[in-house]
Amino acid sequence: MSQTRHVPVMLQRCLDLLAPALEAPGPQAPVVVDCTLGLGGHSEALLSAFPSVRLIALDRDKEALRLSGERLAPYGDRATLVHAVYDELPEVLDRLGTPKVQGVLFDLGVSSMQLDEADRGFAYAQDAPLDMRMDQTTGIGAAEVLNTYPPGELVRILRAYGEEKQAKRIVSAIVREREKEPFSNSARLVELIRDSLPQAAKRTGGNPAKRTFQALRIEVNGELTVLERAIPAAVRSLAVGGRIAVLSYHSLEDRLVKQVFAAGAATTAPPGLPVVPERYQPRLKLLTRGAELPTEEEVAENRRAAPARLRGAQRIREEER
Ligand SMILES: C[S@@+](CC[C@H](N)C(=O)[O-])C[C@H]1O[C@@H](n2cnc3c(N)ncnc32)[C@H](O)[C@@H]1O
Numbered sequence: 001m002s003q004t005r006h007v008p009v010m011l012q013r014c015l016d017l018l019a020p021a022l023e024a025p026g027p028q029a030p031v032v033v034d035c036t037l038g039l040g041g042h043s044e045a046l047l048s049a050f051p052s053v054r055l056i057a058l059d060r061d062k063e064a065l066r067l068s069g070e071r072l073a074p075y076g077d078r079a080t081l082v083h084a085v086y087d088e089l090p091e092v093l094d095r096l097g098t099p100k101v102q103g104v105l106f107d108l109g110v111s112s113m114q115l116d117e118a119d120r121g122f123a124y125a126q127d128a129p130l131d132m133r134m135d136q137t138t139g140i141g142a143a144e145v146l147n148t149y150p151p152g153e154l155v156r157i158l159r160a161y162g163e164e165k166q167a168k169r170i171v172s173a174i175v176r177e178r179e180k181e182p183f184s185n186s187a188r189l190v191e192l193i194r195d196s197l198p199q200a201a202k203r204t205g206g207n208p209a210k211r212t213f214q215a216l217r218i219e220v221n222g223e224l225t226v227l228e229r230a231i232p233a234a235v236r237s238l239a240v241g242g243r244i245a246v247l248s249y250h251s252l253e254d255r256l257v258k259q260v261f262a263a264g265a266a267t268t269a270p271p272g273l274p275v276v277p278e279r280y281q282p283r284l285k286l287l288t289r290g291a292e293l294p295t296e297e298e299v300a301e302n303r304r305a306a307p308a309r310l311r312g313a314q315r316i317r318e319e320e321r
Contacts, residue, residue, distance in 0.1 A: 007302040008041030009107060010294050010310050014245050015049050017287055017312040020101040021243040022050040029054045032103035033093070035086040035234065038111035040068030046105070053080045053103075056096060058086050060135040060221075064111060085135070087229040094238055097192065102237040108227070109249040110134070110217065121218060124209040127187035132213075132220045142216040146189070147182040151175050161224070162215030166201050170212060186213075214250065224252060231260045235284065238315035243287065245312045245318060254309045255289055257299045261286060261313045283319060287312035 004096035008014075018215040022030045030053045034043045048054055055078060060067050065081050083094050086106070093099050096286035107236050113230045114134065115122050121131035121142060146154070158167035173196035174183075183189055190209040197208050218224060234244055248254040264284030269276045299306045 006039060006041055006112075007304070008045060009247055009302070009305045009308045010298070011042060011045055012288050013292065013310060014042060014105060014107075014319065015045060017095070017245045017310075018046070018105065018224055018243050019050070019222070021102045021241055022053050024102070030043050030102035031056060032105065033101050033237075034105050034107075034276055035089065035230065036105075036107045037068050037081060038064050038107065040115070041115055042105055043068065043079065044072060044075075045071065046103075047078060053078070056092070056098070056101070057081050058084045058092065060085045060110070061114065062135070062137065063117075064113060067113065078225075083193070085226055087226045089230060089233050089234060089237060099237065099284075100242070101237055102239055102242045104234045104242070104244040106231075106234070106244075107248040108223075108247060108253050109231070121186055124207055124213045126183055126188060130183060130186050130189065130216075132217045134221050139220065142220050142315075143183050145216060145219055146174060147178050157219045158212055158215045159250045160215075161218040162211035162213075163251070164211040164215060166197055169196050169198075172196075176186075198291065204295070218252075224256065225255055227253060231257055235260065235264055235313070235315065236319060240298065240318060242315045243312060244315075245310065248291075249307045250310045254311070257311050258291070261311055264313065276289075279315055281318040283315060284313045285316045287314055 006182060018032065022032055031045050032053050032055055034046065034055060034057040037059040043055055043057050046053060057079065062083060065083055080096065082092050093101065097285065105284050112120050114120050118128045119127040121128045129261055130146065131141040133139050133141055154171045154174065155167045158164040164170065164258050169298055170193055173192050193209045193212055238244060246257045248257055260288055260300055261284060265282045267276055269280035288311050291311050294305040294308050
């Protein structure tokens with residue numbers, strides 16, 4: 001396993017954001033949920049930095065759970081690892097008898113392990129079967145999306161999830177090619193995208209296949225749909241005083257997090273009330289001004305941190321509305 005796999009992004013800042021909620025004295029051990037366990041980098045740091053916390057960690061990838069299980073074994077029953085999609089958080093917490101928690105962390109996107117394992121098909125730099133499922137036990141892979149979706153649907157996905165301006169051009173080429181032979185591997189798709197784009201489009205933004213791969217990955221894993229349910233659910237699961245930190249890696253994720261936090265931090269009172277009743281008061285306080293970025297030093301040491309955007313919020317009031 002290479003060293004680069006293990007560098008958790010914006011780690012100290014995540015710990016600092018959550019610390020006041022995990023260090024506060026109380027009758028019971030504080031509970032922190034890592035909704036995206038991955039290789040357990042953030043989880044291990046949470047267990048080690050806050051010796052009284054109990055960790056509940058979720059991942060939809062069984063291989064990630066297996067590897068992290070070994071890594072976190074020294075922490076014994078302080079860590080509970082669960083195979084779940086993170087929008088199942090309320091059910092998982094109910095099952096474990098901890099409906100309210102003091103901290104929640106999301107480190108979104110693909111893990112370095114998923115990217116490094118060529119046969120999972122996430123990376124456009126290596127030829128591999130077009131799979132891209134984070135949970136390989138369920139759902140359809142990227143090849144099936146490419147081979148079976150109607151052209152209009154593919155264009156919509158490339159535009160919405162990849163912010164790909166050349167979506168129509170790329171999809172026309174895909175449809176032409178899949179009629180000759182269905183797609184199975186990534187190299188053929190990468191080559192096709194490169195060949196179908198005009199020179200000018202190829203000069204900007206790195207590998208021309210990057211946006212299409214991102215779009216397929218988001219579609220295959222239903223990432224935004226799940227996130228749209230998961231962030232509000234996570235906010236609802238916070239006890240008063242509890243804190244949430246979310247690391248996003250593209251603007252679609254970050255926009256969604258920003259909207260949920262902003263809505264929670266705003267009053268919902270009808271305009272013109274002389275005194276705002278309790279039930280209309282904000283239930284969140286923002287802990288970050290806008291999205292925080294990794295330092296240049298961190299990006300120089302860990303290029304996977306480059307696109308990261310971190311937002312944090314604190315629960316300041318019960319849900320009363
Ligand atoms: C960027 S990695 C987390 C890395 C981790 N923080 C570390 O330090 O090792 C994201 C992980 O979240 C998982 N994941 C992504 N979407 C998920 C979802 N909807 N539900 C559960 N896990 C998910 C992926 O399988 C992946 O292992």
